[in-house]
Amino acid sequence: MPKKLPPTVKALRCTICGREYAPDEVAYVCPDHGNEGILDVVYDYAAVKARLSPESLAANRDNTMWRYRPLLPVADDTPVPPLPVGWTPLIRAPRIAKLGGVAEVFLKDDSRQPTGSFKDRASALAVMKAHEANASIITTASTGNAAAALSGMCAAAAAKCVIFVPQSAPPAKIAQLLAYGAKVYLVRGNYDSAFDLCMQAAAEYGWYNRNTGYNPYMAEGKKTAALEICEQLGWKAPDKVFVGVGDGCIISGLHKGFKDLFALGWIDRVPALMGVQAEGSDFMYQTWKQKADPLTFPPINAETAADSISACLPRDRIKASAAILETGGAWLRVCDARILSAIPLLAANSGVFAEPAAAASLAGLLKAKEEGRIAPTDTVALVVTGSGLKDVAAAMKACEDARSATVTVEPSLADVRRTAGELFTK
Numbered sequence: 001m002p003k004k005l006p007p008t009v010k011a012l013r014c015t016i017c018g019r020e021y022a023p024d025e026v027a028y029v030c031p032d033h034g035n036e037g038i039l040d041v042v043y044d045y046a047a048v049k050a051r052l053s054p055e056s057l058a059a060n061r062d063n064t065m066w067r068y069r070p071l072l073p074v075a076d077d078t079p080v081p082p083l084p085v086g087w088t089p090l091i092r093a094p095r096i097a098k099l100g101g102v103a104e105v106f107l108k109d110d111s112r113q114p115t116g117s118f119k120d121r122a123s124a125l126a127v128m129k130a131h132e133a134n135a136s137i138i139t140t141a142s143t144g145n146a147a148a149a150l151s152g153m154c155a156a157a158a159a160k161c162v163i164f165v166p167q168s169a170p171p172a173k174i175a176q177l178l179a180y181g182a183k184v185y186l187v188r189g190n191y192d193s194a195f196d197l198c199m200q201a202a203a204e205y206g207w208y209n210r211n212t213g214y215n216p217y218m219a220e221g222k223k224t225a226a227l228e229i230c231e232q233l234g235w236k237a238p239d240k241v242f243v244g245v246g247d248g249c250i251i252s253g254l255h256k257g258f259k260d261l262f263a264l265g266w267i268d269r270v271p272a273l274m275g276v277q278a279e280g281s282d283f284m285y286q287t288w289k290q291k292a293d294p295l296t297f298p299p300i301n302a303e304t305a306a307d308s309i310s311a312c313l314p315r316d317r318i319k320a321s322a323a324i325l326e327t328g329g330a331w332l333r334v335c336d337a338r339i340l341s342a343i344p345l346l347a348a349n350s351g352v353f354a355e356p357a358a359a360a361s362l363a364g365l366l367k368a369k370e371e372g373r374i375a376p377t378d379t380v381a382l383v384v385t386g387s388g389l390k391d392v393a394a395a396m397k398a399c400e401d402a403r404s405a406t407v408t409v410e411p412s413l414a415d416v417r418r419t420a421g422e423l424f425t426k
Contacts, residue, residue, distance in 0.1 A: 006073045008047045012039040012216055015318045016295070023073070027133075028215055035199070036295065038318060039216035040256070041073050045263050054235055054266060063087040065121055065224040071260060073220050078128045081157040083114040085124045086224050090232040090381070095349040100365045102378040106238065108229055109352050111387035115152040115176060116145075117308075118225065118250060118385040123149035125221035126210040127157050135208035137162060141198035143191045143246070143307045144173030145386050150210055151180035162207060164198040166190050170307065170391040190302065191246075192312040212249035213315020219253040226257025229381055230267050237267045240329070240374065243383040244360035245275040245284055246309030248320030250385065255323035271381075273329040274373070275320065276364030278304035278336060283314050285331040287321065294321045305336045305394055308357030308386060330373050334363040340398040342366070343388060353388035353395070361385075 011020040014030035015038045021030070030037025051070040060067045065086025069076075090106050097105040113120040123146065130138045140150050141164040154161040163177055167186040177184045187194040195211060202209040212218045230237055237258060245251050251273055258270040277285045281302035287294045299313040314320060324331060342359035346352055354362075361382040368374045388395045407423045409415040 119149035222253025223257030248316035252319035
């Protein structure tokens with residue numbers, strides 16, 4: 001149990017039964033519902049307002065996620081990992097807006113994070129919560145990005161971590177883990193197999209469990225992207241926010257952030273959240289279409305080139321479902337070919353290079369346009385969750401499929417002259 005309690009946190013509330021617990025009463029989940037009893041952090045908004053305001057933020061020179069510390073579940077004296085996380089750029093993308101048929105598009109570019117992905121937000125918080133719990137080892141399961149994020153944050157903070165990833169994870173992501181000095185288990189199976197094994201090992205050895213859809217604090221780290229989007233837009237919420245979804249924790253975190261700001265009275269509405277799923281990993285889309293209960297809906301057999309959003313059974317499915325239903329958003333299902341084609345499309349029209357799961361947000365915007373789910377007057381945010389350098393093989397395939405221009409030449413200007421026309425006809 002944590003020994004330190006953040007002063008603005010009131011309780012932890014079960015997302016299934018609604019029962020509330022004192023922050024020091026439970027470690028991870030509601031005891032009445034086991035591992036499915038995911039908790040939500042409940043804040044004392046009056047206490048937050050006493051310590052944080054748009055005016056104080058405007059004067060704050062801490063350009064990291066910790067500028068919002070009174071709205072995060074960590075004690076005042078818990079040390080922050082040295083790597084600066086958060087306050088990633090919000091980039092206006094007029095050519096993407098034209099492609100999507102909307103008034104404005106902004107790219108929340110989390111490929112700029114220290115380890116190259118959105119997951120740094122949760123992992124920085126995980127290291128701090130582990131410190132508060134006096135845990136000597138932190139563990140997580142991941143398709144690669146959360147693992148790299150935790151490994152990097154632990155390396156910076158001189159903490160130890162044990163990582164479980166599918167053996168099929170992209171080599172660039174595995175290289176990050178090894179470079180950071182993490183202890184790595186390559187699991188012969190998919191993400192869900194790695195998750196289950198990690199859960200068992202954490203219980204066996206008493207390691208601090210960072211897993212999303214289990215640890216209630218990880219969504220709190222991820223919500224900081226929503227706080228930043230609204231602050232960067234002058235405390236205006238976009239009309240719609242598109243994000244790739246696998247386990248469901250990023251979209252649930254974004255939802256929590258927007259709800260916090262609305263409860264504080266800093267924005268006048270919560271944007272519609274648009275969850276984008278790969279056709280081969282569409283658990284949430286299926287439950288939405290069938291109006292089924294995501295808690296009892298059976299697992300699917302997930303398979304997609306967008307490894308970061310591959311999940312047979314999304315662990316944060318209850319809160320992810322609520323994010324769509326409560327905001328009037330929608331689930332969008334996109335095939336792998338469209339997700340991959342969105343990589344060069346996004347890069348060529350904005351300069352932002354995304355991995356497949358991150359480019360899914362653009363693929364989702366284009367699908368929403370086809371389905372009539374957006375308006376020409378909409379202001380849209382696309383969350384770019386990870387760098388294209390995370391999965392170069394996928395990016396190369398996407399560029400080859402798009403027939404990007406390459407011409408092989410001899411090292412002579414004469415050969416360039418000979419082939420210049422060929423270069424520009426490709």
